[in-house]
Amino acid sequence: MRSFILLSAAAALTLASPVPQELDFSLIDTVETPSNVTVPTNTDELIVSYDSDAAAAAVQTSVLTGQTEIDISNSTTNSTSSSTLRRRGTCAVQASGSGPVPSPDTASSFLSYSAFASAASAAATPSGYTQAFKNLNASNNAYGYLGFTNLASYDSEKCASKCNAISGCASFNLYFERDPSKDPGTGCEDPSSTTNIKCVFWGGPLTTANANNAGQYRSKFQVVIAGSNGYVNNTIEPADGFTSPSYYGNTAIDAPNDCNDKSTFLGSQVFTGGPFDANLCAAACNAQSATNLKANKPTCKFFNTYILSRNNVAIGQYCNLYSQTWASSYATYKGSNSGGNKYTVSYSYGFSSSADAGTCKKPTTSTWVISSATATASSTATAQPTTSGGFINWKTFQANGANLGGWLEKEQTHDPIWWASVANLSTTPDEWTLCQTLGDQCGPTLEARYASFLNHSTIDQLASVGVNTLRIPTTYAAWVNVPGSALYHGNQQQYLKAITDYAINTYGMHIIVGLHSLPGGVNNLDIGEALMHDDFFYNTTNLNYAYEAVDAILDFIKASGNMTSWTIGPINEASDNLPGFGTSAGLTDKGAQWVADYINGVVSRTAKVDSRIPVMVQDCFKGASFWEPYFDASANLVIDSHVYYFAAAGTYSQYVAPAVCGQASSISLATKFPNFIGEWALQVMFNNNLSDRQLIFNTQRYAWSKYVSGGSFWTAVSYSTALVDGQGTQRDYWSYIDLINEGVIKPESAFNGTAFC
Structure with missing residues (x-):
């Protein structure tokens, strides 16, 4: 996945002239005005239950599919006690309320009855609430009606306690209401009255402006309101x-x-x-x-x-x-x-966001001079150091790699033209929803794309510029069939074998096979299983399926005939805190322990096959040194960091090169395990310039080789059509094959040993 490590340069904040985020009238002009709420009289209580989690899930689904007006009414349900239901019908007797009935029994007497005003004026403001108004002759039509209850007395504290127990209740309106003792109709058009003491709950604030319900006529009977007090909770739910x-x-x-x-x-x-x-x-x-x-x-x-x-x-x-x-x-x-x-x-x-407030940073303006030092740049096209038996040693191995991303784990971002040819882009944002949409045709459709997305000539071109390592992301569904998963489980391993056999046998390439997704979802992103899926965490069932996928990968390696040519990457960019994704806050301490326990389980499983097969630990943006205490020094591990500048605050094309060398040097300070840059690319946040690509590429390739165990570019093939800030599209900065064809990427030997750091 294309994520990032932020630049750490600090800068003074300067702001442009404000540009208001005006209301989207095309959105709000079509929103219907809610009808006025009528509090029922045929029951003593009706509570509207609100499920915040269900509503949030509905919002997430809607946003992911591009909707902007989102109705959450399906997250509310009405509950009424059957014991309090009263018969409605002409002249049906209604239950008596608990309040006094003024004499004479008229609407005007009710409105002027001093006992109502006294009760309202004397009512205490409950702890945690602010009184919005006092002793009005109107009730509220506010936002988010959540029901009501009839009280035995005018009791603001009891009304508050009921509000506190209702999910979403932000305020309540307490008042006396003149109601008919019989259901008005022919023969009883204006019956005698009864007084109900109503406590009405709302999901938004009460104000004098929305206290606009002064009553109504039911036949000839006049319903009126007196002693109306409004209270608003001082806090909202976090x-x-x-x-x-x-x-x-x-x-x-x-x-x-x-x-x-x-x-x-x-x-x-x-x-x-x-x-x-x-x-x-x-x-x-x-x-x-x-x-x-x-x-x-x-x-x-x-x-x-x-x-x-x-x-x-x-x-x-x-x-x-x-x-x-x-x-x-x-x-x-x-x-x-x-x-x-x-x-x-x-x-x-x-x-x-508690993880990252998004502080703006201006770019550094350091002058970057390419060194003409006599030091020779590391060559990654030569034979690589190995351990006994031909297994590689990541402490001495220098990877000059490329990812085969978007191939066996499909990403809409890097294959949008094909994606649009088989499904609607807006309603299928990830492979999960794509397969749900395609149904029985998901398998044939994906396998046809596996075959056409890349081939042996792709490997030939990569090898021509010195690539010696392939990092190949897969979904867990390539290895294990998880019940309930919408991801396709089919012949991915056959396509993987065809490409890796060719790369290993023809060019001696090393293969990092990775699980980009894990059962249940590992980061709420499309690559982790599906958008807004993160149930890999703290779920032993999904953990066990993940181990089954690891075991299947190990079986594949054993059967490959080239057992020394593999590293296994069992996790990628894990995050149990989406607002912090891309920073160290994206994975909580609890989440980190879960990941570490999982990795230790993978190490144990791998050792049973052959402990010389390396296990790659993706650092989840915590940094290599963070993980050192979790693993024994004897473990055959390599730490994988991802470095991107497309989302790094204040990153301009002309200022990237000096940051690269400093960042590579910093990563190398963690020495317990070897370090590797598993993903990197050329796009920056601002002012992308096609003419800067070669310098940015050469600097990164050189820095990762000089300071750590090399890196792998994301990605070999990209068809992204998204525009970038500056010149070109994402494909111009992310597609290794296109960069070779355009002469941007050349073998290191073409630069005569230039030291870029």
């Missing part, structure tokens, strides 16, 4: 993986461009049909990150979510996503007008 929120009130973030004059705005969603829930925006942020990582774009580090109102009526929860955290001083946007409608902001909060 968003997993994000810091405590900043409250902006009735304003939203109006973000400027960042310190490199680039927009940090990633898009918007609006949620309807449920309570205000910051976890919905967090889910959208994470799903957008997964999508953007797949496309080598900036990930979501910050979101601003608020209640959006049209003409003073709340219509949904709006969510803006950003690649950088913005301070509350940028919360200046109050809304806009569209088509005669006035849109306003309220209940606005901002959340930053």
Whole structure:
């Protein structure tokens, strides 16, 4: 996968003129205005249950398929006690309420009854709440109705305790309501009244502005309200993986461009049909990150979510996503007008990723001079040091490698034209959904692409410029059939054998065979199994299936006839904390222990076959030194780090070369196990320039060889059509074969021993 290690250069922050993230009117103008809520009178209680996890999952699925208006009403259910249900029908007797009935029994007497005003004025403000208003003659039509209960007395504390027990409850409205003692109709158009004490629950804030329900007529009976108090919880539920929120009130973030004059705005969603829930925006942020990582774009580090109102009526929860955290001083946007409608902001909060707030950094401007030193660059085209029996020794081996990525584990990013020819790009973002869509044709479709994506001539071209190592990602489904998995389990091993036999027997290449995905999902990305899948962690069933895949790889190696030509890579870019993906925070301490235990299990299994077969530990962006305490020094391990500059903050094409050498030197400081750069490429964040590619390539190839045990370029073949910042498309910076054909990549001997570091 194309991930990254961030540059560490610090820089002063300079900001361009602000450019507001205006409301997406094409999105919000079509959102229906919710109907006014009518609190039922045929029961004493109705609670709307809200499943935040189910709603978040629905949001993730919607964002991954490009939807922006997301209805979460399927995550709510109504529950009513059957013992309190009352018969409805003309003149049916209704249960008596617990409040007093004024005399005379008229609406005007009810509204002026002093006992109601006294009760409202004397009511305590419950701990953890703020009183929004007091003693109004109207109830609320607020955001996110969550039900009600009739109380035996006007008790704000009891009402608060019930609200606290309801998922999503942010506020409550307590009031007296004049209701009919019989169901009004022919023969009883204006029956005597009863007084109910209602406690109504809401998933958004209460204000005097949305306290606009003054009652109604039912036949000739007038329903009215008195002693209405509103209370709002002082806190909202936290968003997993994000810091405590900043409250902006009735304003939203109006973000400027960042310190490199680039927009940090990633898009918007609006949620309807449920309570205000910051976890919905967090889910959208994470799903957008997964999508953007797949496309080598900036990930979501910050979101601003608020209640959006049209003409003073709340219509949904709006969510803006950003690649950088913005301070509350940028919360200046109050809304806009569209088509005669006035849109306003309220209940606005901002959340930053607890793993990485996305601080902007300007590029370093160090002058880079290519050394004319007499030192000779390492040659990786010569015979490689081996241990006894012909197995390689990664402490002395120098890999000049290329990944065969996107071949046996399909990635839409690197094969979009083919992908679009067999399925809809937006609804099949990963191989999992592709196979679900293709059904019985998944196998034949994928196998046809395995055969056409690359061939022996690909290996010939790689060898012509000195490539001596192939790193080949596979899915676990190439090795084991996991029940319930949508990934294709078929003849991948036959295609793998045909290519590796040719590479080994013709050119003596070394093969790193890797499990890019693990059962259940290893990082919430398309390459880990499927987007938003991470159930490999803490699941012994999936762990055991992973070991079955490892055993199958070892069987394949034993049967290959070239047992000395292999290294096994049992995991790739594992992360149990998606907001931190690409940084050390992407894998928690608990997750790291799970991964280490798994790796030790792989080492044990490998040793039973032959301990001289190396096991490669992908460092999951923790750094090589992090893993040293987890493994015994006698283990035949090599640490695999991934270094990319396409998402490194403030990385410009002209400033990459000096960073490469420093980074390679830093990685080499971890000495317990040999180090290897398993993935690297040429794309940078800003100002990609086709003429800079050769220098960037040569510098990285040289640095990985000089300081560590070499590296493997991602990837041999890419058909990516995505534009980059600057010149060209991603294919121009990621496809090794194209770079050879364009004369960018040449054998090291063509540079006469130039030292690039």
